[in-house]
Ligand SMILES: NC(=O)C1=CN([C@@H]2O[C@H](COP(=O)(O)OP(=O)(O)OC[C@H]3O[C@@H](n4cnc5c(N)ncnc54)[C@H](O)[C@@H]3O)[C@@H](O)[C@H]2O)C=CC1
């Protein structure tokens with residue numbers, strides 16, 4: 001049974017996919033109302049009101065996934081979540097149209113003074129000359145940030161007969177041409193636009209993007225719109241530009257602090273505001289809630305998520321193709337980590353055959369998580385494996401090769417430790433399973449599952465019997481046994497699969513058998 005905390009107002013209809021599952025219990029309460037039960041939740045579903053801080057995460061040790069019913073994840077400490085191995089997902093396109101339409105509504109309201117005129121008429125005035133506006137047709141619209149919302153705003157602007165100038169360092173010429181907009185530098189957009197609207201995320205680069213210096217580069221009489229994130233336009237810096245009339249008007253849906261309280265910008269009649277309503281439509285709320293609910297359900301059912309912020313995303317098709325290798329790689333990592341139980345500096349993974357054509361980044365992350373799991377006390381999974389490896393000074397890299405050693409596919413892992421290198425190779429054989437086909441210089445063939453016992457010994461008659469006797473005396477049943485050797489009478493290995501784990505005392509007894517050089521317990525869960 002999984003428990004999900006829904007701590008913000010989320011569309012009830014959108015939660016339907018979760019409600020249908022008998023494996024899920026939904027609790028709809030604010031964080032402050034469930035302080036005592038926070039440790040019980042497996043998933044957290046929020047909009048923008050809940051601040052998912054490091055402190056909150058520390059009270060939720062069972063949390064596996066955070067769903068943001070919306071786009072911006074600036075209310076979530078994604079780095080802290082990643083460190084804890086918590087997947088963060090959002091609903092990237094469910095509210096795009098609503099946010100673009102709201103931007104357009106704000107633009108029209110701004111240049112036609114609709115909010116001010118509305119207040120005037122309701123105050124029993126009839127002052128038509130006070131509210132003379134400007135047309136949108138023929139005006140130059142500057143769009144900063146040309147992703148989903150920016151491009152929908154552009155489509156609407158073109159329908160209104162506006163010329164659209166875009167600044168987005170990641171925008172390609174082909175896409176700009178397709179959408180009928182021109183690409184410019186930031187300075188060019190600032191200088192040529194009658195109206196500027198921002199549609200970037202709030203990042204280190206975009207915070208204060210329209211501050212004193214850049215506002216001074218805008219056309220006199222410019223209108224500004226921020227329906228993205230508070231702080232992209234520096235609120236404090238706007239004040240002198242509004243006082244001087246350089247900026248003719250500002251429309252804000254978002255604020256540096258929300259709610260903004262008694263804000264100095266409210267003193268200006270030509271500043272119009274809404275309380276972060278960009279995504280507040282029935283359609284957008286249903287879309288984002290449904291998207292996130294379905295993703296959380298998939299995740300809890302062990303299926304792939306498609307819109308994760310901190311995990312490489314995979315389609316269902318791709319996931320199905322890589323799943324077998326993903327599992328094999330994890331087991332290989334776990335075995336290698338226990339076998340090389342010394343500090344290691346580097347993991348090198350080589351993919352050959354059919355696996356080399358797949359999304360190997362994901363497979364490597366799985367291998368890394370498997371490797372780190374026996375070494376770290378905290379949760380480690382595909383989400384935080386790269387981060388933990390970096391913290392521990394372990395580098396890793398991928399290579400590709402044609403050498404499959406006669407198998408259709410082969411994953412080879414080489415672990416570099418101080419004065420010691422270890423290589424393990426594995427293959428996934430459809431309808432048969434995962435096999436380890438090479439182990440520390442020996443050709444072998446065993447299934448990397450359960451309670452494994454590795455023994456390295458001199459190749460002498462009777463070794464198998466001696467090991468079997470000791471295990472038998474301690475009521476430990478051998479399920480399978482594979483052997484390999486360098487040459488007759490030389491160095492040899494046995495890999496046994498046992499029906500139960502063995503303790504240190506038994507391990508010691510086995511190590512004391514004459515001609516046995518190394519005994520290692522390898523647990524693969
Ligand atoms: N007011 C509201 O209720 C809503 C606000 N939003 C906000 O709108 C913003 C845009 O959302 P989407 O279009 O869905 O995001 P998106 O990710 O599709 O687009 C963002 C664009 O900004 C560009 N960008 C990033 N850094 C930039 C920089 N330094 N300069 C110029 N461009 C830069 C990216 O290349 C990308 O094309 C986000 O901040 C999001 O949180 C989204 C939905 C509703």
Ligand SMILES: O=C(O)CCC(=O)C(=O)O
Nearest residue numbers: 047048070071072279280
């Ligand atoms: O949840 C909301 O209404 C805010 C939407 C938003 O700002 C976003 O999706 O980034």
